[in-house]
Amino acid sequence: MFDKTVVLVGNPNTGKSTIFNTLTGRHQHTGNWSGKTVGNSIGKMEYKDVKYKVIDLPGIYSTNPISEDEKNAIEYLKNEKYDIVVIVLDATCLERNLILALEVSKICPNVVVCLNLIDEAEKKNIRINVEKLSEILKLPVIKTSARKGIGIEKLKEKIYENNSTCQNIDCSVEYIYKSCVKDSLNVFENRDRKIDRLLIGKIFAIPSMIVVFGVILWLTIVGTNYPSSFLSSIFSSVEVFLLEKFADSNFLIKGILIEGVFRTLSWVISVMLPPMAIFFPLFAILEDLGYLPRLAFNADKLFKKANAHSKMVLSMCMGFGCNAVGVVSTRIIESKKERLIAILTNNFVPCNGRFAGLIMLASIFVGGGILRSFKITISVILAIVSGVIITLFVSFIISKTILKGEQSSFILEMPPYRRPNLKNIVERSIRERILYVLGRAIVVAAPAGAIIWLMQNCYIGEISVINYVANFLDPFARLMGLDGYILTAFILGMPANEIVLPIVIMCYTQNTGLIEFDSIYQLGVLLKENGWSYITAICTMIFSLNHFPCSTALLTIKKETNSWKWTFLAFIIPTLVGILLCIFTNFILRLF
C-alpha cells in the first residue's frame, strides 16, 4: 500500500507533530510543551509518484530512554523498518538539538535534517549557515517554519530524492555550533524572562495563577448563558411542535423518540455543550502559550511534599480535557510508582463534561447581584482547588501505603512563550468539542434517553422501574446529601459524564411535566421543586468531582497499567472519597 516509510524524530517540542500535520493533512495534537505526543501516529503523504507512510514519534533527548514515551519512540527507531528519517531540530537551540542529531545519524541511513522554528530563530537574531551545516553533517539540511508551512515543499523534495548513508561525524557539537551559528542572545533580559518573572516569580506566581484561571472560568461562565438559552429555546419549541404533530402516534415515536431520545439530546446539547465548547479553546490557548509546564514549576514543592511527581501537573491539565487523555499523558513521568500515583488520581480533576456540570450547578445555586458571575467563578475555582488538595492528599496516602518507594528526580524543559495558533485552536475546538460532543450525544445520550424513557414507563407492580431503582438508592443517597435520582444518574452516566445532569433533569421533568426552559433560572426552579437545596447542589458537585472514572477512562487505565488491580483501585478510590466527603459535608451543613 505504501512505497516508503518516513519517520519524524527529534527533541520534544521542536514541531514534529506540526510538520507531521502539514505533510499528511492529519490533525495530530500539538502543544507548546515537551511531552505532548506520547504515542506513535501514522499518516500518509503522496509526493510525485511515491506514496509515503509518515510516522510521528514522541520527542526524545537521546537514544537512552528514561520514560515510557521515549521508550516507545526509541524502540521504533531501533526495531522497525523505515526508509527515511527526518530529524526535526529547533533552530533556536541548535546546540542542544545537535547532540541527538549526531546520535541518530550514526544509527540511521537516509537522514534529512529539518531546521524548524526558523521564524523564531530569526526573531531572536540567531543566524545559521545552512550550507556549512549541511557540509559538516554530510546531510541535506532544510529550513522550515512548520506553522506557516514555509519550507515544507523543499522538505518533501529532499525526502523524495534522499539517499545518504549512515554518518559517523567526528566533530564535537561545540565545534559544529561555533562554525555554523551566530547568536547574540541576552539570557537574563529577554521577553521570556520578563514574562517568567511575573508568572513563576516568587511574588506573582500564585496571584497570576489565580488571575489566569479566574479569567478563563469567568469567560466560560459568562459566555455560556446566551448560547445555552438560545439553544434550549429552539429545542423546546421544536419539541412542542413535534409533540403536537405526533400527538396521536404510538409510544415508539411519541415516547421513546421524542420524550426520550430527543429530550435528552436537547438537554445535552443546550446545557452541557456551551460550557464545554467555550472552556476547551481557552485552555488550549494556555497550552499553546507555554504556560502549563510553568504550573508544574510553581507547584513543585507541594507535589514533592505529597510524594508525587510534579510532572503530574501536566497530566492533570490534560485531564481537564478528558481523563482518558490525562491517563495516557502520564507516560512522561519516568518512575513507575509516581506514574501510577498520577493515573490513580487523575480522576480528581474534572474532565470537560463534569466541568460543564459544575459550572451549571454553580450558576444555578450561587446568589444574584452584579457580582454574580464573580461569585460563580470563585465557587468553581474552589471546586477545582479542592480537587487539587484531594489529589495531593490521596497521593500522599497512596505513597505511604500501596506504592512505597524512592522519590525520583525532576527534569522539565520550560518552553519559550509562543503566540497561540488561534486558527488551529478554533478548528480543533469545533472538531473535537462540538462535533465530538454531538457525536457522543448520538452514540451515548440518545440510547440513554431511550433507556430512561423505558425505565420511566415500564412498571414493576405499581411503580415505574426508574422510581423503583431511585427509591432503592434513595436512603443511601440521602445520607450523602443527594437523592435517589441523582445517584441513579451518576450510575447510568458511566459511559459519559456529560449525560449525568441531563438524566437528572429527565427524571424530574417526568414528574413535573415539560418545562418551558429558556434560562438557567428555570432550571433552578425545576431542581428546587424537586427538593434541591444548596446542600444538594454542593454534594452533587462533590460527588461529580469525586466518583468512579467514566468507562472510557477505566478502559484506558486498564490498557496503560495492564492490570485489573490498578484499574479496580482507580475505580474504588475516588468513589470512596466521594461517598465519605458527601456524607461528611451533608452532616456538617445540616447542623447549621
Add this chain to the structure above:
Amino acid sequence: MAKGKALADLKVGSSGKILEIKDFKNKLRLEELGFTPSTKIFVLHENIGKTVYAYGVKGTVIALRKDDVKNILVEEDKYV
C-alpha cells in the same frame, strides 16, 4: 583549576561554567540535555519554596530539583 562550587549554591541572576557532573543516577540525562563540562550556565529563576530552579543552558531553559544540582560543579563567574 579553580575549585568548583555546587550549582545548588549559585543564586538567581548569577552564571558560571560547568566543571564536572558527579556520578549520580541522572548524570547521563543531564549530559544529553547539554550539561557538559565547559558549558555556560545561567541561573534564571527559582520557584516558590525553592525546590526547583530554572537554568539557561545552550539556548534552552531547564528546571531541575535542588537536590539534583548538588551534583553539578561549576565555576562561578565574577563580575567586577
